[in-house]
Amino acid sequence: MATKILSVDDSRxxxxxxxxxxxxxxxxxxxxxxxxxxxxxxxxxxxxxxILDVTMPVMDGVTxxxxxxxxxxxxxxxxxxxxxxxxxxxxxxxxxLGVRDYLxxxxxxxxxxxxxxxxxxxxxxxxx
Amino acid sequence: xxDGPNYLELSRRYGFAAKLExxxxxxxxxxxxxxxxxEIAKVIDKxxxxxxxxxxxxxxxxxxxxxxxxxxxxxxxxxxxxxxVLVLAMSTPLAQALIKxxxxxxxxxxETVDPRTAAPLAGEQLVCNIxxxxxxxxxxxxxxxxxxxxxxxAGILGLPPKEMQDMNEVRDVAGELLNIMTGNFKSNLCxxxxxxKLSPPDVxxxxxxLPPVARAGSVEHMAFHNGNIQIxxxxxxxxxSDD
Numbered sequence: 001m002a003t004k005i006l007s008v009d010d011s012r013x014x015x016x017x018x019x020x021x022x023x024x025x026x027x028x029x030x031x032x033x034x035x036x037x038x039x040x041x042x043x044x045x046x047x048x049x050x051i052l053d054v055t056m057p058v059m060d061g062v063t064x065x066x067x068x069x070x071x072x073x074x075x076x077x078x079x080x081x082x083x084x085x086x087x088x089x090x091x092x093x094x095x096x097l098g099v100r101d102y103l104x105x106x107x108x109x110x111x112x113x114x115x116x117x118x119x120x121x122x123x124x125x126x127x128x
Numbered sequence: 129x130x131d132g133p134n135y136l137e138l139s140r141r142y143g144f145a146a147k148l149e150x151x152x153x154x155x156x157x158x159x160x161x162x163x164x165x166x167e168i169a170k171v172i173d174k175x176x177x178x179x180x181x182x183x184x185x186x187x188x189x190x191x192x193x194x195x196x197x198x199x200x201x202x203x204x205x206x207x208x209x210x211x212x213v214l215v216l217a218m219s220t221p222l223a224q225a226l227i228k229x230x231x232x233x234x235x236x237x238x239e240t241v242d243p244r245t246a247a248p249l250a251g252e253q254l255v256c257n258i259x260x261x262x263x264x265x266x267x268x269x270x271x272x273x274x275x276x277x278x279x280x281x282a283g284i285l286g287l288p289p290k291e292m293q294d295m296n297e298v299r300d301v302a303g304e305l306l307n308i309m310t311g312n313f314k315s316n317l318c319x320x321x322x323x324x325k326l327s328p329p330d331v332x333x334x335x336x337x338l339p340p341v342a343r344a345g346s347v348e349h350m351a352f353h354n355g356n357i358q359i360x361x362x363x364x365x366x367x368x369s370d371d
Contacts, residue, residue: 010328012297013304016285017233055311057328084225084311086144087318088135095138102142105308106229111143 002028003120006047008038008064010056014082014105018051021109022116026123035059039067042074048120051112054083054090062090065097078119082107145228147316151220154178155320158213159263168213169201178216184244185212185348191244211346211366214264218313219348219363222268225312226352226361229305234283236354243351246358249273249337254299256306256331262324264317266346266365270306274333276357277302295333303329309361 005027007018015031022029030045032038036059042050050068054061061081069075078100086104094102101115116122133141157168172178179201186204187196198204204212223240230236252274259267272280274295281301282292292298306329317324339349339362346366352359 011300011304011307013281013284013301020286055307055326084308085315086139086312087315089318090315091138091142092135095133102138102144104142104144105311106225106232108232 002026003049003122004028004030004045004047005116005120006030006032006038006041006045006050008032008035008041008050008056008061009053009082010034011053014053017109018082018112021112022122024124025113026125035061035064035067038064039074042068042077043071047077049116050077050079051082051116052079054081054085054094062094062097065094065099069098080112080115080119082112147221147319151217151224151316152319154213154217154220155316155322158210158217159317159320159322163210165202165205169205172201172213172216178220181216181219181348182212185215188347208346215346215348215363215365218264218317218365219350219361221313221316222309222361222363223350223352225309226305226359229308230354234280236283236357238352238354238357238359241351241353243349243360246351246353246360249358249360251335253334253337254302254331255334255337256299256302256329258306258310258329259327260310260314260324260365261327263322264324264365266363268306268310268364269339269360269362270302270309271337271339271360271362272302272358274298276359279357280305299331299333303331306331 005022007015009015010033019029030041032041034056052061065079080101081094081099082103084105100119103111103115153171157163172182182201182204186198186208190196198207227238230238254272254274254277256270257267277298278292279289281298282289284301310326314326347364350361
């Protein structure tokens with residue numbers, strides 16, 4: 001069964017890069033443009049992994065992470081933060097909320113694969 | 129009481145790159161309202177590149193060094209105060225983030241060039257702006273030709289340049305590029321106690337555009353170059369807003 005990954009970012013560019021990154025793998029990618037949509041998508045799709053931005057309109061990533069960890073049905077879904085912000089207070093708060101890993105933009109696709117591969121099974125698709 | 133891991137441990141765990149020592153030091157110094165100008169002057173004097181940039185910021189009208197009215201670090205600090213140091217402290221991580229973004233996401237090496245001698249942009253341009261408010265107030269402008277924007281967007285999205293015709297996608301990539309740059313410097317500012325908030329990027333396609341003229345010492349113009357790509361970045365900042 002394909003690994004389900006939810007990408008939550010207000011930037012279409014980043015969602016496209018995340019989609020392209022996992023394209024060689026047996027993964028199903030779902031997308032959301034802010035934390036509110038991300039929470040709804042997480043409840044609906046029950047992803048194996050969430051890749052989450054911090055600064056977004058409507059609901060930011062830190063708020064979404066907090067709400068996710070308060071929900072008994074969603075709190076075990078692992079989250080990787082993918083953000084340009086690595087300020088001390090932000091990182092400490094996010095770590096305390098229970099994020100699994102943290103990747104600072106700009107990033108190489110291999111870095112995201114390496115971090116995701118430590119958390120979920122990434123099976124290469126057979127060559128066409 | 130602190131039960132969890134500290135920031136240094138988390139930085140190692142997550143594999144964060146080390147922050148630039150000179151920029152962090154400068155930001156910490158300038159964040160103190162009782163900052164000692166002599167101490168700041170010593171930090172800048174030790175770094176020839178920083179010294180050259182400070183004097184350029186302090187002499188915005190000069191075409192070259194021979195025309196400088198402000199010739200020493202001390203004089204620049206006395207005349208312009210902390211604003212010019214803050215601009216320097218902010219521009220350093222911004223420039224590093226731009227260079228790193230090109231290296232990691234485009235495998236392209238862009239180089240800094242003197243903005244006074246860089247060829248100005250002609251024709252349609254992409255102008256991206258992010259405002260920051262809080263203990264520091266100002267904005268960052270990123271400018272490039274529409275064609276450069278298309279090349280960058282194609283590279284970042286992994287598409288052939290000729291397929292990159294949707295200007296909405298080009299603008300989205302340009303906005304994200306500026307987001308990445310400003311997110312990096314925001315972290316530096318916040319770590320030094322200068323908390324600020326960033327606006328979402330505002331990206332527009334425009335005809336001829338001239339960067340805003342700011343008073344001496346509060347704006348730094350930077351330029352970057354690789355082949356057909358020429359990028360201009362203008363950073364304007366004033367510290368210690370009451371917001």
